[in-house]
Amino acid sequence: MSGEAYPGVGAEKTAEIVAKVEAFVRDVVIPYEVDPRQDDHGPTDALIVELKGKAREAGVLTPHILPDGQHLSQRETAAVLKASGLSILGPQAVNTAAPDEGNMFLLGKVGSPELKERFLKPLVEGKGRSAFFMTEPADDEGAGSDPSMMKTTCRRDGNHWIISGRKKFITGADGAIVGIIMAKSIEPDSEGGACMFMVDLPDPAIRTTRVLGTMDDSMPGGHAEVEIDDLRVPADQMLGEAGEGFKYAQIRLSPARLSHCMRWYGAGVRAQEIATDYVNRRKAFGKLLIDHEGVGFMLAENLIDLKQAELMIDWCADALDSGSIGTTESSMAKVAVSEALSRVADRCVQVMGGTGVTRDTMVEKFYREIRCFRIYDGPTEVHKWSLAKKIKRDWKHANA
Known part of the structure; x- marks a missing residue:
């Protein structure tokens, strides 16, 4: 569970899936x-x-999980998710979007057969959305995105657990049918360990206090603030073992960070396509925009950034497929890819001038969405801080 990788389906089958997904996204979505x-x-x-x-009819719904339950490898998933990301709506259409894709991955790794049948199956079949309740408000010394400071608690009550607390930035909570809730146990023997629970939504004990207004607007249900007031969850709906929630969070978050890189890579490619088409048609000062060195160089730099992002994604996917959790690799990939794609989107807006900041094309939307990617699943600075700590640990170990 903590280290095994999915074997995948091979290059030929993967190429077939990717081609179908890309054609569907371009032609239908x-x-x-x-x-x-x-x-x-x-x-x-x-x-x-x-x-x-429409995706179900085309045979491309949840393409990274095959009908027999077999999961593509991370390298194969990367190819599929890149294709799905060519449209902002693509991941939603083919069921590779966050947070569902990450939740399906975690359930597949940790869930019991009963939990998979009840909660995973409808997600794989695209019958509803899910939410992952981990992040908390950062006000009043709240945890924010640091799970070690979590204030949401859970306690035993017979054959149930009682959960209370507040959560924030919970993507898709409004309208989800499945939730994974993370809470810190306050049982005397728990030593403050975290637990995860599967819940049916909506539930009267889980109340959305507001849906935040944010730069991005591609996630159905938006990003919610939530209050959980004495939610009763049967003990058999605990995901995995009590006190192992932090470990499970890493099982989910490392591949999930990479999945974001995969999807937004597709958006970066599409932004480059739109900008390239524009500058090869639009003339200024007697020649095509592409023939102006300042414009051509920016698109050339985009090619370099896109290729480096692609290589980083594939390298990190290989690390995950090797059987390790890959937190270091996923942190490096998250930083490198989010920053590179942000540069790509910014340049696409710039070379298109006034048109680039209008909603006449998707470039303006890609820019806003990719800019937010530098924040969620860990801001760039948090990942750099984590990597710096590893550098220090490695140095101490080498010089002990």
């Missing part, structure tokens, strides 16, 4: 980008249900 069923917090569930229905 991209035209939906102008669909009005999108609000300040993302596409509506009605739009997502329609898109998933």
Whole structure:
């Protein structure tokens, strides 16, 4: 559970899946980008249900998990998720979006057969959305994104656990049918260990206090603040073992960080395509924009950043496929890829000038979404801090 990798399906089968996903996203999903069923917090569930229905008909729903339950390797998943990311709506349509993809991965790794049947199966079948309740408010000395400071608690009560606390930035909580809740045990023998629980949503003990207004608007349900008030969860709905929640969080978060890199890489590629088409058609000062050195050089730099991001993704995927959790590798990939793709999106806006900041193309939206990627699943600075601590530990070990 803590280290085994999925064997994958091989290069030929992967290429077949990728081709189908890319064709579906380009031919079916991209035209939906102008669909009005999108609000300040993302596409509506009605739009997502329609898109998933089309993906199901096309045979590309949840393409990284095969009908027999076999999971693609991380390297193979990377290729599929890059293709799904060519449209902001692509991951939602083919069921590779966050937080569902990460939640499915964790359930597949840790869940009992009963929990998989009850909670994983409907997610794989695209019958609803899920949410991951870990991050907490950072006010009043709250935990923020540091799970070691978690204030949400759980305690035993007969054959149940009682959970109380507050959560924030919970993507997709509003409208989800499945939740994974992380809480710190206050049982005398727990030593403050964290636990994870599977819950059906909605539940009257879980109340959304507000859905935040944010720069990004691609996630259905948005990002919510939530209060949990004496939620009763049957003991058999604990995910894995009591006190192992922090370990399970790493099992989920390391591949999840990489999955974000995969999806937003696809968006970076698409932004480059749109900008390239624009500068090869638009003229200024007597020649095409692409023939102006300042413009051409920016798109050339984008090619370099995209290739470096791709190589970093594949390197990290290989590290995860080797059987290790890969927290160091995923931190490096998260920093390198998010920063590179942010540069790519910024340059695409710049070379398109006024058009680049309008909503006449998707480039403006790609810019906003990718900018947020530098924050969630750990800001760049947090990952650099973690890597710096590892450098110090390694030095001490080498010089002991």
